[in-house]
Amino acid sequence: MVHSKETETEHRIYGFVGTVSAALTHLICIVFTVFITFLSRPGTSLFSWHPFLMTLAFSLFMTEAILLFSPHGSPIKRFPHKSKGRVHWILQCICVSCAVLGLAAIFYNKHLNDKPHFTSWHGFLGVITVCVVGLQSLAAVPLIYHSLAKGWSLAKLKRYHAASGLVTYLLGSASLLLGLCSAWFTASVSGYTWYLSALCPALTAFVMMSQVTSAYVAKKRLQS
Secondary structure, three states: OHHHHHHHHHHHHHHHHHHHHHHHHHHHHHHHHHHHHHHHOOOOOOOOHHHHHHHHHHHHHHHHHHHOOOOOOOOOOOOOHHHHHHHHHHHHHHHHHHHHHHHHHHHHHHHHOOOOOOOOHHHHHHHHHHHHHHHHHHHOHHHHOHHHHOOOOHHHHHHHHHHHHHHHHHHHHHHHHHHOOOHHHHHHOOOHHHHHHHHHHHHHHHHHHHHHHHHHHHHHHHHO
């Protein structure tokens, strides 16, 4: 009886922490996106579309796509897993579209200004991240249309997708952090504002890591 009460208390504490962290992640990704939108003022220049679209892709849409599977913070928690998967894929496609357009904006902007391409760590990692997130979305098609996954274990495909998806998200977060070190952003903000901005992708990356790893550790415990 004592053990069961302790277990129940642990589950309640874990659930409360999970709910709070998911709610904060929703808030952080929205506030961070709005803040970057305010700074970049999309439409005022060709360059302005780059930070805006990249933040939309990796801070908002990709984060929300992963949070759909959160047991504590999913906005469609009551939906069947199949429906969550389809909405997740749609959000990821929007993420890819924003990322490609953001990459095109900075590429063309540098071309117009006769500047070299991908000479910084931010640019180098950014183009790799856009390629990876595109491949990740394509690789997810068999998880939606199971007939394409003949001869493959869907359980294994889901594990591979979750692991590679987490790596992709971390690449996106790293690209955002490096973007905050760019001349444009450091000229726009300073002091505590910069550190608070840097905390946003760092904290959301930590929550995503926790969500993905916890989900698969829990499944292993159930199977053992």
